Structures are given as structure tokens and as C-alpha cells.
Amino acid sequence: MRDWLYRWHYAATDGIRKIRQHKFWLAILLCLFISLLTLNLAQGERKPQDHWVWVDIIGEGATSICIVIWLLLVLSIRSSGLVTNWFAMGFIGIFASAFQGFLDKWLYLPSTAVWDNWVESFPMGLLALTMALWLWRKEQHQIDLNLTRRQAIYKNPFPLDSITNLSNTTHLSTQLKEAYEKGPINWKRHALILLDVVPFSYISYRHGGREAERFLMTISELITLTLRRHDVLCHLAEDRFAIVLKNVDRPHAQRLALELEALINQFRYRIEGMDDSIAVGASMTMVMAEQGSDLPETLLNKATAALSRQHDSVFSNTLS
Template identity: 35%
Template sequence: MPSLFAFHRIKLLVLFLVANLGLILHLSLGAVKPLSIWDPLDVAGEGGSAILVLVWICLLLKSRPAGRVTTLLFAGLACLFFSLWMDVIDEFIQLPDSVRWDGWLESGPMPVGFVLLTLGIYHWHSEQLAINLQMRNRERLYREHREFDTLTPLGGATYLRNQIGSSIQQAEADRQPLSLVMLDMDTFNTINRDYGQAEGDRVLQVVTQLVLLNLREHDLLCRLAGDRFVIVLPNTLESQAKVMAMEVSLAIAHLAYRTTGQGERLVLSATTVAVMARQESAEGLLERLNLRMAQAKQMPLARSA
């Protein structure tokens, strides 16, 4: 699968052509300045700024899909780069006094670039608010990304234990029930063995998105380890948690997943179990949940408890 950077090659090509046209135009009409009148400070400042903006452009195109926000941010940065590039060229090439357009090339794109950047950042802000709304089922209270799984990305085991501890305290203070659901993919090792780890990783990513779609706004999904996930369900009785566990299990069983290589249909399934918190620690609750999962895995016909 091509990287995001490959989708933006045309943008970089256009920027490269425009920058070189500016250089060719200066060379055709001007003359190279003597080395004695070069200003190293200006060359370093303007040249370094141009390089940094170019790095920003590459990072932007490497990390974002195509779209209005990406186009606005790229156009704004491209204008800044072109303006700085013209400043750098002016340090090496002397144009005749009759030439007046060089000032426009050096200064004109700069304010246009800032306007486009501002528009891009405004729309990026709106986009980020929408993403944050969707992330509510993935993270709570704070973002300590060292505790987040890079594949899914969900909170990892440490993050999960912290959130369970906080949820237990909140449930006791509010005198409301708290339940947990554990999900463990069936025959996941077989998928890794037969189709490769990359396919197994993609299965985990797809399952993550599917489970998130079946959660409520205040629920939290975390990846405990490997193909095992835990859902934290505030204000939820064990009977309700079991119903949600069954719904998640059925959603995975009905998922029409196809491999990236040959497009083969893989039948996915997951074992799910649910428990309600008692007067216990986060570790005790997780231990009881793991025990329930181990018991369910020993029952071939049981795929949800």
C-alpha cells in the first residue's frame, strides 16, 4: 500500500518546478554576485528558514491524507517557502536596477501564505474537534501517549489499570454500578501464522473500529495485550454488560473481513465475558475478569458469557 507521501508527489513536483523557474528567471536576467559581497548571516538565516519550511511541508504531506485542510496548509507553506527561496537567490544573484518584479516575488507570496495557513489551521481545528469527539471511547482525562498502543491506537494496560481505579472510585462515590467486558479474538494466532503479522495487525485495527462503533459515549475501550481488549462500562449492571458483550461478539462474527492480499474472506469470532465490580482494587477486578475469560475459553461452545 503506497504511503501518504506518495499521494502528494504532484504537489511537491509543482513546488519544485515553480522554485526552479524562479531560479532560472534570476539567472537569465542577472549575474552572480562576487563572493566578497555575500552576506553569510543573511544566507544562513534565509536559507535555514527555507529548509525548515520545506521540512514542515514534507512532514505535513507524510502524515496527512489529501483534502481541503492539507491543500490549504500545503499552499500556505509553499508560499512561505517560495518567498524565502527568492530571498536566498537574491543573496547570490544581482538583477539590473530596471528589474522591479523581484521585490514582488520576495514579499508578495508571504502574506498570501499566512492567510492560507490561517484558513488551513482554522479548518484543521474544526477537524480536530470532530476527531476528539470520536476519541472519547479511546482515552479519558489526559493524554499520556507513552501509555497508548501505537497500533490501534488505544490505551494500553497501564492506562487501563489507571482508568479502572478511577472508575471504581467514581462508582463508589456515585453509588452506581461499574462493569467490565473482556474481548479475546479466537484463532488469532492462526491468522498471524497463515497470513502474516501485517494481516493480523490489520485485523486488530478493523476490530478496534468496529467495537468503538458499538460503544456508548461514556464507555472506554483499551487494549490489554495482544488480541485481548477490555471495555470499561460506567453505570452498567452485569446483566447489561453481558448484553453488550453479546452484541459486540455478534458484530465481529458478522464482519465481512477480506485479506489485503488475495481478498479472501476471513471468518472472525471473539470470546467475550463480563463482570461487575465489587469492593476490590483494579488489579483484583482485572484478575477476576481474566479468570472468567480463562473459564470461557475452556468451553468450546461458549463464545460469550
């Protein structure tokens, strides 16, 4: 429960911080709200309460609130830019129409006032939102081209780790089980790599949980770039990752493991706001099924035991 509250507080704080970066659009929204409310109250008369249609009032009011929530959600996950601006214009335009419709449900405006019909009916917001969606589609297409290695991760039905966006222990067990069930020949061409990345504990202790999470995200991206498209990367807990190499023999698996180990050892992580970087290392073990009858649990236990035996061996250059 405490961990859930911490994550909720962290997500809410981070979302509010990002929304505050879009002060211009928040100011536009507030000015529009005040202007419409002032104009309607100044020129209109309140309808008798027996003329109110509560279903319409609640519906229009709820629509206006939902549109504001959609706008805030978009602003909380996007940086400033062309696509964000079109999204903001679209949602604010739609809000103006919905909010004017809400005010019309309980206020009479004189017949000489035609501006309210323009505000309520002119599809400026829908046109802007359509443009935003079109630009967003092009943006997503470019992102998809650069994230083909992660498509298999995002398409699996299992929940992803909230920090690294990688699959968890459940998905690892499923991958091993599926490989085992396809027969001993296929099973013996799978390798399991377990690795503990350092200095996760040092970063968490000296620089806090947020920096430690950023470190894990960086390492997960680094490992993902080195893997083949059909290999599987999972985040098990804290600094531990697991990799399932598919369709490999032992020499090939050992070569891939050595390449990954060398890449991690050459990487230096830079703490946000600091000039100096920190050397990174990893304790790593690679195992394969010696016999086609070896169970997935046996393979995982064997890898865990091997990693535990070398866990105290810390790279001499770490924290140098």
C-alpha cells in the same frame, strides 16, 4: 530495539508511499526551485564573501528547508483533495518567498529586475495557507462530530497504542483505581470485560503484520461504536482488549457484554485484495467486584484467569 526499527521503517515506507501520490505538487515544487535558482544565477552576480551576513543566510535557508518539511509532512498524512491542494499551494508559495530571500542574501540582482521583489513580498502563499486552514477547520469540525465517542480517549494524559489509537494497560489500571477510590458503592457499579479477538494470529501468520494491524484497527472501531460515551476501551496486547463499563449493575453489564459478543460474532473481516471474508469471534469474560473491598488488581486477575480458562474454546465458525 528491533521492534522500534521495524516500526520506524514501516512508518517511513508508508509516508514515502503516500507522498509519492502527490507527484503533481512535488513536480511544481521542483520546477519552482530550479526556475528561481536559474533566474537568479543567470541575472545576478555573486556578492563578495565579506558582504555575506551568515545569520541571515542560515536563517533564510533553514526557513526554506523547514517549509519543505512541513509540506512533505502534510502530503504524507493527507489524500488528494481540495484542502490538500490549498495546503500545497500555500506552502509552495511561502517556500518561493523564503527561497528568494535566501538567494538575495548572497546574490546581487540588477536594479531593473523587479520580479524578485514580487516573489519575495507577494503574500500568495500566506493567503493560500489561510484558506487551507479555514477549510481544514471546517473539515475537523465534521470529524469531531463523528468522533465524540473517542474524545475521552484522546484527552487522557496516557500514551495511546500506536496501532489502534486506544489507551493501554496503564490507563486501564488508572481507571480501575479511580473507581475503587471513590468508594465501595461506586466500585461495585463497575464491570470489567476482557476479550481476545480471533483470528488475529491466523491473519498475522497468513497475511503479514500490516494486515493484522488493519484487522485490530477495524475491530477497535467496531467495539467503539457499540459502547456508551463514558465507557472505556483499552488495547492491552496483540488480540486482547479490555472494557470498563461504568455505572452498571450485573444484569445491565451482562446484557451489554452479550450484545458486544453477538456483534463481533456477526462481523466478517475482509482481507485487502481478497474477495472472500473471514468470520470473526471472541473469547470473552465479564467480572464485577463482589465485595466493595475487592482491589482493582484482584478484579483484573480474576478476569484474566477466567479468560485463560476459556481461551482454548474457539468459535466453530471462525475461518469458515
